[in-house]
Amino acid sequence: MKKQYILIILAAIMMASVISCTQTGGNKVLIITGQGDHDWQTSSDAVKQILDETGLFSSKILLTPSKGEDMSGFKPNFSKFKLVVIDYEGDAWPEATDAALMDYLNNGGGVVLYNAKSDPGISVSEKVTTTERHSYEIRTRATDHPVTRGLPGRWLHPDDVIVQGLKPSVDDVKVLATAYSDSTKGGSGKPEPVMVAMNSGQGRIFATMIGLPGGEENQALHCAGSIVTLQRGAEWAATGAVTQEVPSDFPTAAAAVLRPDFKAITTEDAFRMIADYDIQKSTRYYTYLKDQLSKAAGDEQKLLSLEQQMVKVLKNDAATAESKKLMLRELSWMGSGNCIQAIKDLVAVEGLKDEAEFALERLGQ
Amino acid sequence: MSNKSSRRDFLRRSVAIAAGAFVIPEIIPSSVLGMGGGIAPSDRVVLGAIGTGSQGMANMRDFLRLKNAVRFVAVCDVDSDRLNRAKEVVDKANSSQDCRTYSDFREFLEKEKPDAVSIALPDHWHGIIYTAAVNKKLNVYGEKPICRTINDGQTIVAAVKKNNIIWQTGSWQRSQAHFHRGAELAINGRAGKISKIVVGLPDGGRTIGTPPAKEVPPELNWEMWLGPAPKVPYRGVSHWDWRWILDYSGGQLTDWAGHHIDIANWGAGLEYTGPVEISGKGVYPPEGIYNAPVEYDFMCRYANGIEMRVANASRLEHGMGTTWYGDLGWIHTDRGNVLTASKPEILQEVIGENETHLYKSENHWQNFVDSVKSGSQAIAPIEPAYRAISVALLGEMAMTTGETIKWDPEKEEIIGNPRAARLLSRPYRKPWTLPTV
Numbered sequence: 094m095k096k097q098y099i100l101i102i103l104a105a106i107m108m109a110s111v112i113s114c115t116q117t118g119g120n121k122v123l124i125i126t127g128q129g130d131h132d133w134q135t136s137s138d139a140v141k142q143i144l145d146e147t148g149l150f151s152s153k154i155l156l157t158p159s160k161g162e163d164m165s166g167f168k169p170n171f172s173k174f175k176l177v178v179i180d181y182e183g184d185a186w187p188e189a190t191d192a193a194l195m196d197y198l199n200n201g202g203g204v205v206l207y208n209a210k211s212d213p214g215i216s217v218s219e220k221v222t223t224t225e226r227h228s229y230e231i232r233t234r235a236t237d238h239p240v241t242r243g244l245p246g247r248w249l250h251p252d253d254v255i256v257q258g259l260k261p262s263v264d265d266v267k268v269l270a271t272a273y274s275d276s277t278k279g280g281s282g283k284p285e286p287v288m289v290a291m292n293s294g295q296g297r298i299f300a301t302m303i304g305l306p307g308g309e310e311n312q313a314l315h316c317a318g319s320i321v322t323l324q325r326g327a328e329w330a331a332t333g334a335v336t337q338e339v340p341s342d343f344p345t346a347a348a349a350v351l352r353p354d355f356k357a358i359t360t361e362d363a364f365r366m367i368a369d370y371d372i373q374k375s376t377r378y379y380t381y382l383k384d385q386l387s388k389a390a391g392d393e394q395k396l397l398s399l400e401q402q403m404v405k406v407l408k409n410d411a412a413t414a415e416s417k418k419l420m421l422r423e424l425s426w427m428g429s430g431n432c433i434q435a436i437k438d439l440v441a442v443e444g445l446k447d448e449a450e451f452a453l454e455r456l457g458q
Numbered sequence: 459m460s461n462k463s464s465r466r467d468f469l470r471r472s473v474a475i476a477a478g479a480f481v482i483p484e485i486i487p488s489s490v491l492g493m494g495g496g497i498a499p500s501d502r503v504v505l506g507a508i509g510t511g512s513q514g515m516a517n518m519r520d521f522l523r524l525k526n527a528v529r530f531v532a533v534c535d536v537d538s539d540r541l542n543r544a545k546e547v548v549d550k551a552n553s554s555q556d557c558r559t560y561s562d563f564r565e566f567l568e569k570e571k572p573d574a575v576s577i578a579l580p581d582h583w584h585g586i587i588y589t590a591a592v593n594k595k596l597n598v599y600g601e602k603p604i605c606r607t608i609n610d611g612q613t614i615v616a617a618v619k620k621n622n623i624i625w626q627t628g629s630w631q632r633s634q635a636h637f638h639r640g641a642e643l644a645i646n647g648r649a650g651k652i653s654k655i656v657v658g659l660p661d662g663g664r665t666i667g668t669p670p671a672k673e674v675p676p677e678l679n680w681e682m683w684l685g686p687a688p689k690v691p692y693r694g695v696s697h698w699d700w701r702w703i704l705d706y707s708g709g710q711l712t713d714w715a716g717h718h719i720d721i722a723n724w725g726a727g728l729e730y731t732g733p734v735e736i737s738g739k740g741v742y743p744p745e746g747i748y749n750a751p752v753e754y755d756f757m758c759r760y761a762n763g764i765e766m767r768v769a770n771a772s773r774l775e776h777g778m779g780t781t782w783y784g785d786l787g788w789i790h791t792d793r794g795n796v797l798t799a800s801k802p803e804i805l806q807e808v809i810g811e812n813e814t815h816l817y818k819s820e821n822h823w824q825n826f827v828d829s830v831k832s833g834s835q836a837i838a839p840i841e842p843a844y845r846a847i848s849v850a851l852l853g854e855m856a857m858t859t860g861e862t863i864k865w866d867p868e869k870e871e872i873i874g875n876p877r878a879a880r881l882l883s884r885p886y887r888k889p890w891t892l893p894t895v
Contacts, residue, residue: 372668376668384742391861
């Protein structure tokens, strides 16, 4: 059903008349799943966690009838939701349901097509295939689109397939990111879109082809890049804008990054982990702190608030010497008068004397 | 030539004996040679090398390729394997066993008196060793970037000026015909009045995570390798890969600033000034010992209105290299003999007699040797090198602080931002300090 379904959606977008229907309240999300080639139980549950994690959404999962069962009663009330996520490949829905979805879009609703690989919303005619699972580099193509603005230009994505043979069927499909589809992995030997956005009339569709469940430890699904782009794509589809910052653990060309529990690093987590810092364990919480200092962009209040946490690490007897060295290093340039005494107290501590003196020197003490 | 060398060797031995074992002067006082000053044009320039890793050896080979131009007499490195390899190369070139070896640059500078020294070290050592060498009045062929911090750079520039030595930066692109041609077309307005420059430098590399601490190999003096940088355990990361760690370098950005930003400045008349406003963003690896930015993208505004964007190449239309944009078009130049323009006619333009003619050199190392002999400035003097790396270091500051940095290129000061101003220097680990000029 999906191919026809998308054709209809696209037709609807193109014909969309300007009917506005402002929705207020929280961003309620309907995740539709129930049939598909991949492990949709795992992916739909993950999508719910990933979206709700942002604090922007409140998601519920709706299961369709199973394959071959009577679909006639499947008539969700889309208009109650700010966003509809479709993690579904299977039997056709009733015509009235497709029509209702079209109305929903026409009226400014948002749709996310999550890994509907056989029909991700931009292909209507080509034969769609996938590569074998492998790790590959994704190139951010649209630097001026809300979903991808500020993302690294190149980043590694682990153990996923690349969907190929997709062909934009309407002109206003915006390719947000691509991946080179390696012919030695069963690929097409050219860049393939992995993330697209359609913005036409009042409706917005975000389609992502990455983050397919399966493979070793569901790495593709747990990739921080899959997670963050889904969160951003969902916000854009729901609201037309993206307010979420690009997190410090977004993967780069240097390495893929996994979030085992889908969760972003919080300031509270970061300082708890920093106190236990050992370079051998992880550097990501220190990277988070440096990113926060940069994001503060000179805002005195934000810097003072971070400084307060950093001074707590200096004063924490249980914190590692290495963690204190890192705090001293950062405080040495961004510290205010508030950190001076705590630093002076460390001059007498074996192993921290030099770092404490360096910091005081830089702070003009 | 050989007669002169023999005479010099004889004189050198005589003077050495007279002066005792600790001073081995290589510069023959001009009065002895009966000349007005400098080195006799037919003499070989006597060289020492500090830092004999990959770049140091590449430079040594480039010097040795010159016909009868130089004679290396001493080498210095903190890795004894590399030091011994360098000695082998020198001894072979000299058909002797005389090349002296040092594991400590201080001893080298105390005992050796060559005409010039070729220095290629990790960036965190540049401030101390360049300044120390220049303070000894040695002419220097120094690798870019010339400093890890702006404060280091200012000190080196001041030392070079005060001691009036010949300095050549390893920004060898200046001595390649197509870069010279591109810069000369740009500075003479063949793309029109320049309003924008885009500089593409390499994207960052991959991570290695954090390797476990391990025993320092016997050939490496790890303490001396670290020098003024923070004390850390050896993890098998030292030679070459230091450039991915912020304690020693700024990654591809600072590694390449001395090439394409230098060329950009050269072709836009900006080599003796700096930007007034800098802002931008970097992408840092979330995890691992390598922490230099793998992507970077920042904008510099100059007092004359020119805007220079510096970014990793994969973000840019023309990728790597320098592109000058003016109201008549653009000119792009890069390695691999790349010189292109928005209109092919631009590249056919002749530069008239009364227009600006940039310093011409056909061989970067020969140019240094010639300059040492003649006492005239080399093609890549110290201040343009400092100005080129300053752009990258100011960009690094903008990315670290997240702020728009205001810079006074005349006074060389950060304006109105004490936090950013602290980043103009890095504290040195004791007992190391930046030498005074």
